[in-house]
Amino acid sequence: MCMTPSRLLLILALVGTGFSCQQKAIDIDPGSTNSDWTTESHSNEVDPNYAVVFPQEQVNTLEITMTAADWTAIRADMKTKFGSDFGGSGTTGGGMGGAGGFGSDDPDYVALPVKFNGKVWNKVGFRLKGNSSLSSTWRSGIYKLPFRLHFDKFEDDFPDIKNQRFYGFKELSMSPAYSDNSLIREKVVADIFRSAGVPAAQTAFYKVYIDFGEGQKYCGVYTMVEVIDDTMVKDQFGEDDGNIYKPESTFQQFTQSQFEKKNNETAADWSDAQAFVTALNATTRTTNAAEWRANLEKTFNVDHYLKFLAVNNTIVNWDTYGAMAHNYYLYNAPAGKLTWIPWDHNMSMTSTAGGGGNPGNGGGGMRAVSISMSEVTGSWPLLRYVANDPVYYARYKEHAKTFLETVFTTANMNALFEKNTNLISPYVIGPQATETGKYSNLSSSANFTSALGVLKAHVVTRNQEVSTFLK
Template sequence: MKIKSLLTTTLLLLLFCACRDEESIVENEEEEEEVIIDIADYSDWDDATHSKSAELNYDVVFNQNEVLRFDITIDSDDWSEMQSNLSSILSSSSGRPGQSIDFDDPMFVPCSFKFNNTEWYHVGIRYKGNSSLQSAYQSGIKKLSFKLDFDEFEDDYPAIKNQRFYGFKQLNLKNNYLDLSQMREKVGADVFRQFGLASSQTAFCVVYVDYGSGPQYYGLYTIVEEVDDSVIKTQFTDGSGNLYKPDGSAATFASGTFDTSELELKTNEDSANYSDARTLYDIINSSLRTSDVEAWKNNLESVFNVDAFLKYLAANNIIQNWDTYGNMTHNYYLYNNPVNSLLTWIPWDNNEAFQEGKRYGTLSLSMSEVSSSWPLIKYIIAQPEYEAIYEGYLQQFIDEVFSPSEMISTYSTYYDLIKEYVYAEESGYSFLSSDSQFDSAVETLKTHAQTRNNVVESYLN
């Protein structure tokens, strides 16, 4: 009986192993088949265009002489979920136009992204923006801004690990919200950079979106470089420092407002050391400002790039960007440059520039109306030495960057470049109601350049 039982057990074990081996073979065959399919699905992949090892190709991605075309395809179910998520987020938020609104970022969904007949796979796409996103959405305009992240879904699709778009991990497609000229976002970023300030590269593109019913023209957009992706890597010698994107009352750096939850770290998140930002906060509000001003200035200059900030103020006040520091608690970055350990100002979001402030007014050139609620302006510009430097930069900006002849030429060039794409925008996907609105807005920009030069000359003389 024991022998019979042993034989039976042995046979059962052999049968079990045989079944396991057969299942293993089937699984291996299925895995091999999946690999073959995986390779076929990613046939457009090329190191020069898709891999992390690719050099940042600014000539292609930020082509200044063409309007690029991007085709985005999103699965209909993902699209529906994307819309439900956005509706849920915005229905529970509130805030005045132009102010920061406290809501979570919209969700990413995967999309197929095509450019020049080449596909990038499972690219993360989400809506982006703050009050501009809410306002455009509530007005029924479907031309909303997007953020792209080319390896957002690499965990779900390992074959696209570290996918890049000509070296870039993230890009912003901005919708030129409330900008009838469609140029302010681009020109604002460009003039800052031309003046020697860190600022994103920009270019024009058109966007088509297909979520199941065929490609829909979403209109002319501005491609804007992501600060924490490539700006700090290419416009600073060392891109390893802390990068903050303040948003909320702490962004004022006013006394009693310091709050790390409103000083979003975009780099070095794991270490989350806010000591540099805290030091700036403490120094700008220090009693030394009134008891020992030279010591206060020395301390300030040891942590904050005051010269770059004065340069920024000069350019920003001339172009009249009202939706920024001094009026609004957002729309800038602070980067702790490892080369000199100075927090350096990086401007962001220029679609509301080049016009009188429609809601809250732009800052005057003297900034005398600015209160201690904005100490980085109020306390710095109150020092005669800093005021003199600032006024020197006012003159330099209109002489070297914002001269009427230079700006009129720029606006005319961009008008010729983009007008056919602006004219082609469709109702429901445009902030324009007529082609003539676009034409008139461009002429207004030209007049604005001359007017602002006259204002600066009058102020300085």
């Protein structure tokens, strides 16, 4: 029924418009039991408000409250799926513990209240996320865990949150800067990609407070990351009708299960992804290179990928295609071909596999792709084959040169690093808040203060190495 006073007034106002009570009941004032509900903040009737959710000049605050029973349920789910209780191995004072993946299923969602700017969002879906970042922090007993928020995940169970949004956003990802003493890599690398003309998720810093059932604790500075299939594609590509994939594939062959669809799930059509992989591995690559390139470019935005690759290999990235078969999206853009979207940047912009954090991580045997790509084997065909093709390799070098001269200069990078470090410093090492102990991935405040210099030195080194490569 939709005969609450507020809905009755709206129904009366709609008399003569052709809308029935039944038609409007599903989408007007779905948060009527929440006094904080407003159209601007909670409804799905507004465009995403990037200025509020992703500010670039301030650090927002997010408060999450769970009961002791919620935390117990999370621990039980993690132990069942991944074989380890919280703090089950490793150290507990900011150490990295045992890195590496531990399970393939996503953790379960629980329904929790989230508070922001004095307003509450009820029954928000909260779940842990990540691979090595989650594995290490969980086993080490670090409460600064990576997590994801889904604002209408439980709308079927709780109709009052039907189509609930967070200033226009349905889902948001929270990165704790695992293995990154600077705490800014996730943020600045996304900025760098966009500055170079490569669409990437919007990011912003948040102070996060979590009550695990025993009182609110400060869990430090997180980077909020826009979810690709929620708002990013529509915002930066202008539409989101095409297939969005989050693959776990090296592209040696097409295996449907390796191409997870993030939209259009009910349409059993993977033909665009299959056509791309087929074109990439076609035998014409060695017999008729021009034909191979033409067919590949019908299915895949190659020049855009070469631009991404030039940026990615210049800055150094230990956790993406070439090292791991994940951390990227493919979107069938308006042009009708798949376009590469980068994802997950906390382990980039560093010369060590630990991602610029505690060296105890060791990198798990990962190897970042060099600027020349000379070491890459055929097990990574999208790297090896474009590097082998003289036309594509020349374009790749042109993109690297442009990036080096117009974006990745020491002046530009130093300004970017200093701005973001200064922005979060009061909330990492004080005086307004301090990350400490088991509520931080930092083993000491000195590691944070020295990280800025490490980042700046990395840019100098990479500029020298890439310049030498381009000669």
